[in-house]
Amino acid sequence: MATARELRELSIEDLKRRAEETRATLFQDRMKMRTGTLDNPHERTAHKRELARILGVLTEKERAARAAR
Secondary structure: OOOHHHHHOOOHHHHHHHHHHHHHHHHHHHHHHHHOOOOOHHHHHHHHHHHHHHHHHHHHHHHHHHHHO
8 A cells, every 4th residue: 555645756657557456456356345255345445545545646646747838
């Protein structure tokens, strides 16, 4: 789990890649939940929060890039 401060140090491309990885992890969590093999439901919640954090920082950086033009 990365904090927002750590995420702000990453580039836009890195954030997009990380968002896709987190989405894939959430998909796997959803499948595990359906089949009953999800060990810790808290992990799913943590992944959802991490995705929200990543998307928030990504939006922040994209807006700053647009404003700089």
